[in-house]
Amino acid sequence: MKVGLYFGTFNPIHNGHLTIANHLAEHSDLDQIWFVVTPLSPFKKKSSLLDNYHRLEMVYLATKEYDKLKPSDIEFGLKQPNYTIDTLTYLFEKFPNHHFSLIMGEDNLKSFHKWKNYELILENHSIYVYPRLSEGKIETQFNNHPKVIKVDAPIMEISSTFIRNEIKEGKNIRPMLPENVWHFIDEMNFYK
Template sequence: MKIGLYFGTFNPIHAGHLIIANHMAEHSDLDQIWMVVTPHNPHKKKSTLLDDRHRLQMVHLATEDYDTIRPSDIEFSLPQPNYTVNTLVHLLEKYPMHQFSLIMGEDNLNSLHKWKNYEVLLANHDIYVYPRINSAVADATLLANPKIHRIEAPVIEISSTFIRNNIKQGKNVQPLLPQKVWAYIDHNLFYKK
């Protein structure tokens, strides 16, 4: 089975994440999309993140009606901070029957050369790239790599930061979130402070 790994802190998961994940499931050769909840992105301050279990629960709530999109807590058991290359080694050991690919925005592809052991990622895994508005076009030689698959997906410019800031300001963000995720955030008073 071909699995697309969509990594994120999902703080919170929002409609944009689901639109991209569903588009990849429906318009590529990927069989499933795993939403990998990262406990700590090495490039973000951990203090800004909700507890891991709350973010995972929101991903569960957001994806439970999708047959091809699943939450994953695979990185919760790995040493932190963790890097994508380590996660892939762990996944291949645990699920040798699957083929794992990465899903990322064009902005991340442009900084791929800064990732730990990016050459290993590129040599061993397909990378599915979706467009971003504020992203420079990726290097032509990188796009020519047979492991890079540019998918013409909808351009979604919703950010979790925007959602958190608006909740803090008392603004209505319900249209940007799956209904069950909004209810969970509202019930727990997340992002109010």
């Protein structure tokens, strides 16, 4: 089975994440997309993060009606801060018959050379890269790499940061979130 790993804090997951993941599930050779909820990214401050299990619950709520989209808490048991190479090694041991690829935005590809063991990741895994409008045309050392697959996915410029800020300001952001995720956030009084 070919699985695309879509890493993120998903704080919260929104319709942009779902649109990109579903597009890849329907228009690539990937059989499933796993939303890997990151407990603590080496590049993000922990203070603005909701509890791991609340974010996992939102991903579950957002994906439960999609056969090819799955929530994953695989990183919750790994030491923190966690690096992608460690997760990939763990997944390979746990699911030896699966082939794992990464999914990332063009903006992340720009700094991919700074990732721990990035050469090893590229040696063993493909990377599906979706476009980001705000970045314009990005030139990186990976542009013509055989393992880097540019995907003609819809350009989604919704950010979790924007959503959190809008909620804090008391704005209605309901159209940007899956309905059941919006209800969960509202019910739990998150981000206020």
